[in-house]
Amino acid sequence: MSFSLSESPNILLKIEYEGTDFVGWQRQADGPSIQSMIEDVLEYILERRVVLYASGRTDSGVHARSQYAMFRATSKYEPERWARMLNHKLPPTIRILYSKEMPSEFHAQKHVISKTYEYRVLNRKCASALDRGVHFYPGELDWQKIRESLPYFVGEKDFKAFQGAKSVVKTSVRKITRFDLTQLSSELFVFEVEGNGFLKQMVRNMVGTVLEIGEGRMLPSAIEGIIASRDRRRAGRTAPPRGLYLAEVVYPERYGLN
Amino acid sequence: MSFSLSESPNILLKIEYEGTDFVGWQRQADGPSIQSMIEDVLEYILERRVVLYASGRTDSGVHARSQYAMFRATSKYEPERWARMLNHKLPPTIRILYSKEMPSEFHAQKHVISKTYEYRVLNRKCASALDRGVHFYPGELDWQKIRESLPYFVGEKDFKAFQGAKSVVKTSVRKITRFDLTQLSSELFVFEVEGNGFLKQMVRNMVGTVLEIGEGRMLPSAIEGIIASRDRRRAGRTAPPRGLYLAEVVYPERYGLN
Numbered sequence: 001m002s003f004s005l006s007e008s009p010n011i012l013l014k015i016e017y018e019g020t021d022f023v024g025w026q027r028q029a030d031g032p033s034i035q036s037m038i039e040d041v042l043e044y045i046l047e048r049r050v051v052l053y054a055s056g057r058t059d060s061g062v063h064a065r066s067q068y069a070m071f072r073a074t075s076k077y078e079p080e081r082w083a084r085m086l087n088h089k090l091p092p093t094i095r096i097l098y099s100k101e102m103p104s105e106f107h108a109q110k111h112v113i114s115k116t117y118e119y120r121v122l123n124r125k126c127a128s129a130l131d132r133g134v135h136f137y138p139g140e141l142d143w144q145k146i147r148e149s150l151p152y153f154v155g156e157k158d159f160k161a162f163q164g165a166k167s168v169v170k171t172s173v174r175k176i177t178r179f180d181l182t183q184l185s186s187e188l189f190v191f192e193v194e195g196n197g198f199l200k201q202m203v204r205n206m207v208g209t210v211l212e213i214g215e216g217r218m219l220p221s222a223i224e225g226i227i228a229s230r231d232r233r234r235a236g237r238t239a240p241p242r243g244l245y246l247a248e249v250v251y252p253e254r255y256g257l258n
Numbered sequence: 259m260s261f262s263l264s265e266s267p268n269i270l271l272k273i274e275y276e277g278t279d280f281v282g283w284q285r286q287a288d289g290p291s292i293q294s295m296i297e298d299v300l301e302y303i304l305e306r307r308v309v310l311y312a313s314g315r316t317d318s319g320v321h322a323r324s325q326y327a328m329f330r331a332t333s334k335y336e337p338e339r340w341a342r343m344l345n346h347k348l349p350p351t352i353r354i355l356y357s358k359e360m361p362s363e364f365h366a367q368k369h370v371i372s373k374t375y376e377y378r379v380l381n382r383k384c385a386s387a388l389d390r391g392v393h394f395y396p397g398e399l400d401w402q403k404i405r406e407s408l409p410y411f412v413g414e415k416d417f418k419a420f421q422g423a424k425s426v427v428k429t430s431v432r433k434i435t436r437f438d439l440t441q442l443s444s445e446l447f448v449f450e451v452e453g454n455g456f457l458k459q460m461v462r463n464m465v466g467t468v469l470e471i472g473e474g475r476m477l478p479s480a481i482e483g484i485i486a487s488r489d490r491r492r493a494g495r496t497a498p499p500r501g502l503y504l505a506e507v508v509y510p511e512r513y514g515l516n
Contacts, residue, residue, distance in 0.1 A: 130276050
């Protein structure tokens with residue numbers, strides 16, 4: 001008797017990672033990815049290839065506090081044991097926070113309701129010896145102006161002007177429900193942006209643009225015209241990946257994940 | 259014409275470091291120390307040996323948000339330039355936050371009024387992929403009991419029971435002015451302890467002991483008897499260095515450092 005793949009238990013992993021040393025979530029030829037690291041350990045344990053499906057990709061160097069990915073596998077192990085078995089073989093910069101069996105119809109990407117990204121900026125004269133997950137910005141910034149620019153992003157809009165190059169998606173319309181700025185100390189600032197989906201490099205392009213507003217290169221109200229233009233050249237530069245975290249992924253309440 | 263050493267400008271460095279890869283502050287034969295890394299760059303720049311005097315030592319693996327160290331050197335450089343010159347040659351886990359000239363009589367160790375240490379505990383099932391500077395504690399802890407134990411440490415007391423082995427100091431009496439616990443998230447807890455001075459491994463022994471109280475091995479009030487006993491064997495284990503930070507050093511107000 002054999003099982004078809006769709007009958008195998010649906011195992012969900014909640015994953016935290018420090019993206020510095022990886023080429024991003026997705027398996028690629030040019031270096032180790034989070035996906036390939038975990039899939040390789042799964043293959044080692046199961047003695048066959050399995051594919052991980054994540055809530056979405058993260059770019060090279062981007063971190064996650066809360067990424068979800070699922071795979072289907074019939075095995076002798078309790079679903080909860082996968083976390084410990086994987087952590088035993090994974091590098092310390094990738095941790096499986098837990099593993100659990102999900103209903104067969106659950107899908108880690110298709111069922112995403114919203115995601116929250118966090119972007120951390122260290123605004124002081126000198127880089128940090130202690131924190132590798134921040135964008136070090138030594139220049140002066142008008143944080144009040146930056147704060148004034150954030151509401152212009154909120155709503156359902158066409159974010160084509162904030163989409164990375166070579167991106168192929170059906171529509172560049174996304175709904176941003178929140179774009180907040182919190183000052184954690186005299187020098188540490190954290191952006192939080194929540195939406196129903198994000199285009200390639202969208203958060204980094206949004207942050208890079210509002211930092212230019214903080215430099216005085218544009219007025220906060222310029223965001224309106226940039227969005228309307230749908231022109232990537234009108235927006236600001238792409239902020240570096242090291243300050244970016246996938247911070248939260250929300251699924252329907254019935255799945256009990258949040 | 260030549261300058262005597264005492265006439266050379268007194269240069270103070272404010273230093274931040276991630277201690278993971280170092281044998282501690284002090285120069286030692288068995289590996290790279292923060293002191294040796296900085297002294298070696300100073301020697302490279304000045305083409306002669308200089309000695310750094312810190313506010314005090316930190317143990318192997320311990321971090322600092324705010325360490326101070328001074329050296330005397332006559333050079334062609336403005337005092338403020340040392341920070342940039344040193345950072346250019348130092349590893350990214352050691353950063354000079356600033357450099358400045360101090361009055362000739364100022365001494366980085368002798369003029370210390372108080373120090374604050376921070377100890378971070380990650381209390382959850384799984385280690386952190388993102389934060390190397392925490393003590394990962396997977397077991398259950400009664401944080402309310404831990405909180406109740408802290409006031410017993412405050413005051414001028416003989417902390418012999420919390421002194422590391424092979425320590426030679428005149429007196430083990432120290433004054434603790436504050437021992438606080440803050441919960442930063444559902445899983446991250448931070449101790450802050452302020453005092454006029456600390457014995458070898460004193461903070462790590464204090465934290466190790468209150469964690470045993472959180473495990474239910476002792477009552478919070480047991481601290482009184484442990485201190486009175488002056489017996490190291492009565493106190494708890496030594497918490498690991500990776501959660502410990504030298505967080506603040508206070509000097510007399512006239513020096514304008516705080």
